[in-house]
Amino acid sequence: MNVSTALPFQLVYSLFAHEYLGHLFTAHVVQLGPRGQLTLQHQTISAKNAPEFAAGLEKDDYELIALCDQLQQDAVIKEFWPRKITAADFFLKIYNPEKGDKPMQEAVARYVQSRLGRLLAGLQGKHVFIMGRDGEPTWRELKLAPVPASVLFHFRRNDEGTHYFPTIQFQNQRLDFQFKNAVLVCQQPAWLLLDDVLYHFRHDVDGRKLLPFLSKKFIVVPRAVEKSYFQKFVA
Structure with missing residues (x-):
């Protein structure tokens, strides 16, 4: 029409x-x-x-x-x-x-x-x-978020290995994005759609590092593969 x-x-x-x-x-x-x-x-x-x-x-x-x-x-x-x-x-x-x-x-x-x-x-x-x-x-x-959010990855080591997970901060508030039907509209750089708002990130975050955590609280990296895993993570 x-x-x-x-x-x-x-x-x-x-x-x-x-x-x-x-x-x-x-x-x-x-x-x-x-x-x-x-x-x-x-x-x-x-x-x-x-x-x-x-x-x-x-x-x-x-x-x-x-x-x-x-x-x-x-x-x-x-x-x-x-x-x-x-x-x-x-x-x-x-x-x-x-x-x-x-x-x-x-x-x-x-x-x-x-x-x-x-x-x-x-x-x-x-x-x-x-x-x-x-x-x-x-x-x-x-809506598009007016300012970028920031991502911080947290690492907790124990006898089993390392647990790691991200948190997202937006305008000095923690953004609850896990198990919320959030969608990574773009992965490189990351753009996250959550509750009808499109969020972008400081430092051009790689969305592939966030993707698993949309439906998972944390990832466990066994001690035996920690070195090789985190070498790939940083790359």
């Missing part, structure tokens, strides 16, 4: 989960109602048609929209598979559990994560939502 530029509209960024590529964003323009409310009339906006909606865009939106374009599955496939191939065939070939192309998967992940991280960093002050299952781009509104 096309949005009229002759009537008020709003640019929004909508978060959704892709089966293989992880969390991605699309950009949409949404028609506003007579009281300024968001309506169900919306359309996707891309770098190609963005100039048509220039009246409702800020300068940095053009770069953010371009990043959204680069994150769409067709753009990803074109980047890594120049020959003609359907999306289904590409993902079945590259992500096959038994015969998948692991180096290609890692390259795709780096491509997606780098662009996703740049996009998230630019969304402060924008209208950000979670996409509904029916494709509705404004299903649930999200």
